[in-house]
Amino acid sequence: xxxxxxxxxxxxxxxxxxxxxxxxxxxxxxxxxxxxxxxxxxxxxxxxxxxxxxxxxxxxxxxxxxxxxxxxxxxxxxxxxxxxxxxxxxxxxxxxxxxxxxxxxxxxxxxxxxxxxxxxxxxxxxxxxxxxxxxxxxxxxxxxxxxxxxxxxxxxxxxxxxxxxxxxxxxxxxxxxxxxxxxxxxxxxxxxxxxxxxxxxxxxxxxxxxxxxxxxxxxxxxxxxxxxxxxxxxxxxxxxx
Amino acid sequence: xxxxxxxxxxxxxxxxxxxxxxxxxxxxxxxxxxxxxxxxxxxxxxxxxxxxxxxxxxxxxxxxxxxxxxxxxxxxxxxxxxxxxxxxxxxxxxxxxxxxxxxxxxxxxxxxxxxxxxxxxxxxxxxxxxxxxxxxxxxxxxxxxxxxxxxxxxxxxxxxxxxxxxxxxxxxxxxxxxxxxxxxxxxxxxxxxxxxxxxxxxxxxxxxxxxxxxxxxxxxxxx
Numbered sequence: 001x002x003x004x005x006x007x008x009x010x011x012x013x014x015x016x017x018x019x020x021x022x023x024x025x026x027x028x029x030x031x032x033x034x035x036x037x038x039x040x041x042x043x044x045x046x047x048x049x050x051x052x053x054x055x056x057x058x059x060x061x062x063x064x065x066x067x068x069x070x071x072x073x074x075x076x077x078x079x080x081x082x083x084x085x086x087x088x089x090x091x092x093x094x095x096x097x098x099x100x101x102x103x104x105x106x107x108x109x110x111x112x113x114x115x116x117x118x119x120x121x122x123x124x125x126x127x128x129x130x131x132x133x134x135x136x137x138x139x140x141x142x143x144x145x146x147x148x149x150x151x152x153x154x155x156x157x158x159x160x161x162x163x164x165x166x167x168x169x170x171x172x173x174x175x176x177x178x179x180x181x182x183x184x185x186x187x188x189x190x191x192x193x194x195x196x197x198x199x200x201x202x203x204x205x206x207x208x209x210x211x212x213x214x215x216x217x218x219x220x221x222x223x224x225x226x227x228x229x230x231x232x233x234x235x236x237x238x239x240x241x
Numbered sequence: 242x243x244x245x246x247x248x249x250x251x252x253x254x255x256x257x258x259x260x261x262x263x264x265x266x267x268x269x270x271x272x273x274x275x276x277x278x279x280x281x282x283x284x285x286x287x288x289x290x291x292x293x294x295x296x297x298x299x300x301x302x303x304x305x306x307x308x309x310x311x312x313x314x315x316x317x318x319x320x321x322x323x324x325x326x327x328x329x330x331x332x333x334x335x336x337x338x339x340x341x342x343x344x345x346x347x348x349x350x351x352x353x354x355x356x357x358x359x360x361x362x363x364x365x366x367x368x369x370x371x372x373x374x375x376x377x378x379x380x381x382x383x384x385x386x387x388x389x390x391x392x393x394x395x396x397x398x399x400x401x402x403x404x405x406x407x408x409x410x411x412x413x414x415x416x417x418x419x420x421x422x423x424x425x426x427x428x429x430x431x432x433x434x435x436x437x438x439x440x441x442x443x444x445x446x447x448x449x450x451x452x453x454x455x456x457x458x459x460x461x462x463x464x
Contacts, residue, residue, distance in 0.1 A: 071376050072339045083331060089310060090334035097327045106318045110304060113311035118293045155292050 025050045028077040044217035046099035096175040115176040160200035181208045246271045246301040265438035267320035317396035336397040351449040381421035402429045
């Protein structure tokens with residue numbers, strides 16, 4: 001056997017290779033939103049079925065590290081098309097490219113990237129919020145609301161207003177639209193009236209949510225994750241402690 | 242539309258430095274407009290030039306691009322520093338994002354209050370020596386080629402070389418453990434366009450000194 005692997009390890013690897021070669025990406029993460037949720041949304045919007053392997057303990061993370069699967073010792077990890085990809089943005093870009101959610105040319109990609117990165121900055125605040133110590137939560141929530149209402153959502157409302165089209169770039173669904181809709185839902189959970197002043201964003205959200213693939217993802221029984229409850233948060237903190 | 246990108250930032254490395262390096266590696270001349278005061282930042286914001294009220298901002302090909310990753314990806318695409326296909330792009334992006342994570346702690350270091358510097362420096366050294374540099378040394382070792390991906394210069398190589406220089410300034414012995422990274426750095430530094438950028442008078446920025454830190458803190462109203 002190559003590389004000193006046992007026959008069992010070799011067979012497991014072969015099975016995994018076949019699983020990815022057969023087309024289904026495998027997502028390695030904990031059973032919660034975190035940094036994997038935008039990836040789940042994008043795969044779902046693209047109509048791509050995927051499998052998930054959930055880390056439950058620190059040992060599960062250690063195993064991935066010891067097996068050399070995590071280039072920078074971090075998750076998310078997505079096994080796709082024979083690659084073990086880490087880094088959320090790299091994964092999102094690959095999925096977008098593969099499934100035509102990345103515009104039609106270099107300049108459209110630039111806009112899509114610019115918009116996606118702004119969304120990701122807001123999403124970073126949303127992701128980290130549940131894990132903050134109680135003493136820090138109030139100030140953090142105030143900052144999140146302020147940035148959503150005064151920096152990010154106005155910027156995207158302005159884009160939609162400027163061209164009057166159905167999607168952010170090139171009149172076609174892209175990873176920017178999907179990520180924005182995801183962050184709109186999650187921000188609204190923390191700030192229930194945030195959408196009041198953004199009619200075009202509201203319309204975009206409805207439009208994207210009604211696409212057959214997204215609609216399916218939004219229904220019960222799909223792989224979309226709920227916001228992390230306290231019990232889940234304690235488990236997750238233990239994995240990464 | 243004359244062709245020269247215009248970079249809006251302060252006169253220092255910060256988040257703009259990888260962009261300067263990449264343009265330089267691509268052989269693209271650019272202009273710089275330096276913010277010196279808070280009013281300079283306010284003006285850009287009031288003029289509606291900053292989509293998220295933030296810099297870096299690069300005017301290029303009729304666009305006002307913000308967000309470092311978006312800017313780097315556009316330059317890489319335009320000047321063939323992004324591999325030959327989707328899969329090479331994925332690797333280049335994965336490597337670039339890892340480097341960017343390390344750069345986050347490196348670029349902020351000059352601006353930290355003195356009591357926070359020691360812990361931060363420890364963290365930089367630990368992450369560079371034990372997580373990031375080994376990962377890239379391993380990539381180069383795995384294929385024995387001159388560059389990280391597809392045997393061809395990409396934005397990942399250029400960004401990595403920036404970080405190699407900047408971390409070495411903070412941890413002078415670090416490169417001793419990474420012979421292939423050292424060789425990559427030499428190779429990239431000797432490319433004619435990069436060599437020119439690295440010479441005195443080139444647009445490469447030095448480590449931020451006290452004067453620069455003061456100006457930046459004033460612009461962004463930091464501690």
